[in-house]
Amino acid sequence: MTMQQDPATTRFTPGQEILHRHFTGDRLVYVRAVRVVAHDDLGLRLWIPRNTPMSATMTADGRGLRDMPFAEWVTVERELTPMRWTGPDIFMYTPPDAAHSVMFFWYPRDKFFGWYVNLEEPGVLWQDEHAAGVDITDQDLDMWVNRDLSWSWKDEHELEERLNFPDHYWVDDADAVRAEGLRVAELIEKGAFPFDGTWCDFRPDPSWSLSQSLPPGWDRPRARG
Known part of the structure; x- marks a missing residue:
């Protein structure tokens, strides 16, 4: 298997289906099949419609990370569970080398209603003979931006709670995460x-159709830059 992981030379093709994967350390915790809108020097643009196939980490009784205190989450058995995206249609833009992505939300489908800034480690792009994708680590603190450009932080309480568990938490520099958000706030x-x-x-x-399931290669090891 030949792996290409150089973001400067990796280019996805418009219409190509790729995997957008979230990791904590080397553990895959979330993955969606997404459609490439464009990929060039401006960055990567993706389309994630409602009902997109995905898998998310859940407990055996169907609870997710936000359904319990983090102190409990780190002790319970959990596994990737197939499902479909039930939220609104999303256009996702990731600038080159940026520690964030910007998601454009429509609801209903023909009405744009705001941006969601996801703060994350810069993604690593990869592709081989069988699959392609981008691997990230979500850093929990996010931003919501209204159409009038007013904005607010999201999930601050989750970041603060989880920082109390450094042996289990994947964010090691909360100040850097917030600083990235403040840089984006200047643009907003x-x-x-x-x-x-x-x-x-x-x-x-x-002509873009929804896949029935995640494509082969969705569970391969994490790509690192």
């Missing part, structure tokens, strides 16, 4: 790209 408050109306009217290629 100026109405600068990508918060300037770009892509707010995006609609997907009608």
Whole structure:
């Protein structure tokens, strides 16, 4: 198997189905099959419609990370569970080398209603003869941006709670995470790209179909830069 992991040379093709995977350490905790809108020097753009096939880490009784205190989460048995995305359609933009991505939300499907800034470790892009994708670690603290460019932090309480468990938590520099968010906030408050109306009217290629399940290769080891 030949693996390509150089973000400077890896390029995905418009319409290509790839895997967007979240890890904590080397453990795969979340994965979705997504569609490439474009990939160039501007960055990676992805389309994630409602009902996209995915797997998320759950307990045997169907609870997720947000359904219990973190102190309990780190002690219970859990496994990746197949399901489908039940949220709104998402256009995701990841700038090159950035420690965040920006998700554009529509609800209903023809009405743009805001941006979600996901703070994360810079993704590692990979592809081989059989599959392709991007691997990240979500850093929990996020931002919600309204259409009028007012914004707020999200999930601050989760970050603070989990920092009390350094042996189990995947965020080791909360100050750096917040600093990245503040850099994005400067763009938001100026109405600068990508918060300037770009892509707010995006609609997907009608020929793109939903897969019935995650494609082969979804559970391969994490790619590291």
